[in-house]
Amino acid sequence: MSLFQRIAAGSSAPEFAVYGGTCRYLPKGGVAFDVRYVRHEPEIAQATTTGAYYADLEVAAADLLVTPRCGDEVEVDGVRYIVAKPVAPAQANPVLALHRKVER
Numbered sequence: 001m002s003l004f005q006r007i008a009a010g011s012s013a014p015e016f017a018v019y020g021g022t023c024r025y026l027p028k029g030g031v032a033f034d035v036r037y038v039r040h041e042p043e044i045a046q047a048t049t050t051g052a053y054y055a056d057l058e059v060a061a062a063d064l065l066v067t068p069r070c071g072d073e074v075e076v077d078g079v080r081y082i083v084a085k086p087v088a089p090a091q092a093n094p095v096l097a098l099h100r101k102v103e104r
Contacts, residue, residue, distance in 0.1 A: 024075040027066045035063040054098040061093045
């Protein structure tokens with residue numbers, strides 16, 4: 001994480017404390033871990049068929065142990081979602097476009 005990312009992550013700590021929660025991040029082929037998040041209404045433009053669009057989750061960069069990738073999963077309140085599109089701005093926390101996981 002760059003110095004600027006650490007500063008941005010620290011400046012958003014109050015937002016996570018007041019409006020956020022904790023979810024479980026499950027990277028493909030990796031070890032699951034907890035990450036703080038704030039849920040936002042869907043704004044990320046995308047086209048995918050992985051399931052119903054749920055929301056955009058801003059996740060605390062300081063909590064991430066891996067770089068978010070398409071196909072990773074996030075568990076929020078016992079429901080699994082697929083990371084359909086991760087967006088990682090250089091000066092802010094990553095935002096993940098989530099789709100509800102479709103069981104087959």
